[in-house]
Amino acid sequence: MTKSTFPGLKATSFRHPQDTQASQTLALIPGLEFLIRHTLAPLAGQFFYLDNISSGILVGPNQLPHIYALHQEACQVLGVNEPQLYIRQNPVPNAYTFAVDGERSFIVLHTSLLELLTPEEVQGVIAHELGHIKCEHSVYVTIANLLLLAARQVPNLGPMVEQPLRLMLFEWLRAAELSCDRAALLVTGQVETVVAMMMKLSGGSPQLIPHLNIEAFVDQVHAYEEFSKEGMPQWLRMAQTAERSHPVPILRAKEIKAWAESPEYRQLVETAV
Numbered sequence: 001m002t003k004s005t006f007p008g009l010k011a012t013s014f015r016h017p018q019d020t021q022a023s024q025t026l027a028l029i030p031g032l033e034f035l036i037r038h039t040l041a042p043l044a045g046q047f048f049y050l051d052n053i054s055s056g057i058l059v060g061p062n063q064l065p066h067i068y069a070l071h072q073e074a075c076q077v078l079g080v081n082e083p084q085l086y087i088r089q090n091p092v093p094n095a096y097t098f099a100v101d102g103e104r105s106f107i108v109l110h111t112s113l114l115e116l117l118t119p120e121e122v123q124g125v126i127a128h129e130l131g132h133i134k135c136e137h138s139v140y141v142t143i144a145n146l147l148l149l150a151a152r153q154v155p156n157l158g159p160m161v162e163q164p165l166r167l168m169l170f171e172w173l174r175a176a177e178l179s180c181d182r183a184a185l186l187v188t189g190q191v192e193t194v195v196a197m198m199m200k201l202s203g204g205s206p207q208l209i210p211h212l213n214i215e216a217f218v219d220q221v222h223a224y225e226e227f228s229k230e231g232m233p234q235w236l237r238m239a240q241t242a243e244r245s246h247p248v249p250i251l252r253a254k255e256i257k258a259w260a261e262s263p264e265y266r267q268l269v270e271t272a273v
Contacts (some may be wrong), residue, residue: 004272006186009079011135013268014182016255018175021136022168026140038141045104049084052106054084067114070123071107076188083107093201097129098138105133116204119199124184131183134146137176144161166243167173173245181256186268193262221254 006013014019025035034150050056058101064087075082085096090110097107107129116124128194132138184194192214199217228237241248247255259265 003073003077003187004269004273006079006268009186011133012133012180014134014186015181016178016182019143019172019179022172022175023137023140026250036139040142041138041212046099048106049104052084052086052088052108055156055165056088056108057110059085059087067102067109067122070119071126074123074127074130076096078127078134078183080255081105083133085109085126086210087111088134092101095125095129097132101256105203113168115206116200117197118193120188120193121200123199124188124193127187128180128184130187130269132176135176136184140176141173155244162175170243174247177246178252178255181252182259185256185260185265189259195253197201198253202249218257224248224250225254230248232243 008092015023059071060074061068067087069083071085072082074080084107086106088108089108091112092110093113093116094110095108095113098105098120107126109122109125117125181194183198185191188194195214195218196212199212199214202217204212227233241251246252
């Protein structure tokens with residue numbers, strides 16, 4: 001069955017508010033975005049291309065066509081120019097992307113990830129990574145890292161400036177991940193699929209997967225929220241997440257369920273064809 005697409009879909013249609021605010025702030029820095037797009041991104045694209053083409057499996061019509069079909073469909077749904085998709089041998093379940101559209105963009109899936117997930121969930125992961133490309137997160141990550149580098153050069157005040165910037169960068173990175181979870185939902189159309197991805201990446205294995213329970217995993221959200229409402233648990237929760245590039249899986253599950261029930265999401269679905 002062919003999936004619905006979203007004609008004219010823009011990143012602003014599904015971007016998390018914190019992601020939007022931080023990205024807009026970084027975009028105001030004069031000249032930096034131009035420098036990254038036209039100097040750093042092409043060089044990085046060439047470096048990553050050489051690494052991937054020499055050490056990974058390039059997915060295509062004649063190489064793992066069942067995965068390539070999932071990739072093509074996700075690109076069509078989100079309206080993203082098709083990046084290269086590679087499979088690389090790695091025992092740690094993960095996926096990542098170089099997310100500057102048009103500059104040898106690519107997605108890498110680890111073999112161990114494929115062993116954990118159903119085809120629908122694999123497509124959700126691909127869609128998540130396509131969300132980074134749609135939002136052009138690599139541009140803003142590079143800008144943020146350049147700002148951190150500059151802060152380190154400030155005599156005496158360097159560490160005082162750098163640490164708040166680091167925390168702000170991690171906060172934005174976590175918001176960017178929430179934006180991309182929304183891209184996964186737009187492609188899969190099933191919030192249970194996106195939550196199952198998070199559950200399996202939290203504590204799944206090929207042996208345990210048949211016995212995992214999504215409802216029980218979602219119940220952990222309530223336990224987490226109740227425990228960390230105030231006092232020491234609240235402080236511990238902030239300390240736990242402050243330097244994470246990704247939100248904890250439980251909060252990702254909570255956020256995507258909330259967005260799936262929102263008027264914003266329903267209005268987007270109504271535009272699908």
